[in-house]
Amino acid sequence: MQLFSANLLALAxxxxxxxxxxxxxxxxxxxxxYASSITTVxxxxxxxxxxxxxxxxxxxxxxxxxYNGGHATRTSVIPKNNPNLLVVLHGSNANLDMPSQxxxxxxxxxxxxxxxxxxxxxxxxxxxxxxxxxxxxxxVSLTFYGxxxxxxxxxxxxxxxxxxxxxxxxxxxxxxxxxxxxxxxxPDTKWYxxxxxxxLVQAPNAAFNxxxxxxxxxxxxxxYQAHSAPLDxxxxxxxxxxxxxxxxxxDRKPPMGYKLVWIPFCIIAAGPYEPVAPASSNTGHTDIxxxxxxxxCAAGCFRTVGTAV
Ligand SMILES: *[C@@H]1O[C@H](CO)[C@@H](O)[C@H](O)[C@H]1NC(C)=O
Ligand SMILES: *[C@@H]1O[C@H](CO)[C@@H](O)[C@H](O)[C@H]1NC(C)=O
Ligand SMILES: *[C@@H]1O[C@H](CO)[C@@H](O)[C@H](O)[C@H]1NC(C)=O
Numbered sequence: 140m141q142l143f144s145a146n147l148l149a150l151a152x153x154x155x156x157x158x159x160x161x162x163x164x165x166x167x168x169x170x171x172x173y174a175s176s177i178t179t180v181x182x183x184x185x186x187x188x189x190x191x192x193x194x195x196x197x198x199x200x201x202x203x204x205x206y207n208g209g210h211a212t213r214t215s216v217i218p219k220n221n222p223n224l225l226v227v228l229h230g231s232n233a234n235l236d237m238p239s240q241x242x243x244x245x246x247x248x249x250x251x252x253x254x255x256x257x258x259x260x261x262x263x264x265x266x267x268x269x270x271x272x273x274x275x276x277x278x279v280s281l282t283f284y285g286x287x288x289x290x291x292x293x294x295x296x297x298x299x300x301x302x303x304x305x306x307x308x309x310x311x312x313x314x315x316x317x318x319x320x321x322x323x324x325x326p327d328t329k330w331y332x333x334x335x336x337x338x339l340v341q342a343p344n345a346a347f348n349x350x351x352x353x354x355x356x357x358x359x360x361x362x363y364q365a366h367s368a369p370l371d372x373x374x375x376x377x378x379x380x381x382x383x384x385x386x387x388x389x390d391r392k393p394p395m396g397y398k399l400v401w402i403p404f405c406i407i408a409a410g411p412y413e414p415v416a417p418a419s420s421n422t423g424h425t426d427i428x429x430x431x432x433x434x435x436c437a438a439g440c441f442r443t444v445g446t447a448v
Contacts, residue, residue, distance in 0.1 A: 171254075173225065175213040179203045179261075180227060182254075200261035201225065202252055202268070206232055209246070210277040218283050218323065223255045226323055229264065230277040235334045239273070247333050248273035249281065251323050269326035274356060275318070276333040280371045282381070284404070284412040310391055313337030314362035314421070315369050317383075317402070317414070332356035361414045361423050367396035373446045379404045381414075383424065384443035387436055394436040398429035399443045 172185040180202040202225070205213055210230025218224055231239050231247040239247040245265040252268040262268050316338070318331055335341065336352035338359065343349065363369060366388035373382050380401040387396035402424045403415040416423025430440040 173201070173215050173217075174198075175215050175227070177211045177213060178205045178207050180213065180215055180225065199257070201254065201257050202227055202264050203261045204263040204265055205229055206246055208232055209236065212279050214279055214281065216281050216283075220283075221324060223253060224324065225252045225254050226250075226271060226281060227252065227264065227268075228275075228278045228281060230275075230279075231333065236276075237334055239334060242270060242273050242328055242330075245273075247275050247278075249275065249278065249320070249323075270328045271323040272318070272320055272327060272329045272331055272357075274331040274333045274336075280369070281320070282372045282374055284374055284381075308339075309365070311365050313339055313341075314359070314365055315367050316359035317361040317363070317369075317372075318357070319360040329357045330355065331359075338362050358418060360418055361402065361416060362418075362421055363424070364395050364421065366391040370443070371445045373448055374404075375401075375448060379406075382427070382446050384446050386442050386444060387433075387440065389437070394433045394440075397433055397436050397440045397442055399427045399446070400424040401427055 170185055172183045174181050174183070179200050181198040182201050183198050205227075206229070209232030212228070212230065214228040216226045216228075218226065226249060228249050229246055236244075236246055238244050242248070243265075249271040250264060250268040251271050252262045258267075314337075316331075321327070332352060332355075335347045336356040340347055340349055340352050363383075363385070368386040368388060369383050370386045371384045374380070375382065381404055382399060382401050385396035385398050385400065387398075388394050404412050405415050406412050414423055428441075428443065430436060433440065
């Protein structure tokens with residue numbers, strides 16, 4: 140989440156009444172605001188002196204052509220050390236979006252657009268910009284550590300089918316993920332495994348099984364309890380903590396999630412910042428805020444959504 144002022148909040152309210160689903164992001168130069176709907180990202184000039192921003196002010200579509208359906212958030216992030224870039228996250232069109240295995244569909248993907256040279260009609264999400272990774276079912280947040288490298292949280296899905304035998308394993312599978320993206324300034328078509336390779340393989344066959352998935356897809360850097368529904372992630376500047384909001388499950392008994400956690404990080408010599416816990420850990424985080432009794436969640440429980448510094 141990127142912080143926005145009360146003036147931009149007014150913009151959100153008035154756009155919402157025009158039935159546009161949106162999120163608002165203030166560029167790090169504080170002079171540009173971006174808002175995304177399911178299909179389009181717009182920008183407005185934002186002058187903190189002349190504020191408030193008005194919806195009737197001139198807006199320009201900077202990215203369009205995004206899929207009009209499915210997982211609907213189109214989170215946009217501006218890297219702090221690279222404010223000319225806009226990173227736009229695009230979820231899948233269904234629980235299992237099989238065509239998204241082809242990077243050219245540009246769904247379940249993350250793409251990057253250079254805001255210094257926007258085409259007059261805006262970038263087409265599918266055919267322009269560059270990839271920062273794909274095979275990510277429902278990614279909602281992406282954040283940068285001090286070295287400007289990106290981490291993101293992803294919600295995954297499941298039953299497991301082995302030799303035609305279906306077993307319901309959805310209570311604890313597949314895990315939610317924290318993925319390391321690295322340098323989004325350069326094109327990268329790393330595949331993170333969705334819709335076939337999760338922390339376990341849903342329906343192992345000759346093409347996709349535990350071994351081939353290991354070889355072809357980039358594994359998460361850390362896994363969380365299935366159905367926790369991570370929504371937002373934010374590093375606390377100057378600290379070694381990544382805060383993550385878990386919105387909580389709708390499809391699990393007993394319910395799970397419904398809390399704010401932090402993940403301790405460390406700086407490794409000559410390398411990226413890394414979670415302290417090894418990738419195989421499922422206890423790599425510390426609870427900060429949680430409901431004392433989750434048995435009847437969501438009724439009566441708080442659900443964490445966004446976090447900002
Ligand atoms: C963005 O576009 C500008 C102008 O064309 C160019 O100078 C700059 O190198 C580009 N940045 C990236 C990361 O591609
Ligand atoms: C990221 O990639 C860009 C473009 O290739 C390069 O100029 C920059 O040095 C890289 N940054 C890091 C920290 O590796
Ligand atoms: C948690 O809530 C459930 C349902 O209201 C209740 O049955 C149970 O006793 C509670 N557990 C504790 C430890 O309070």
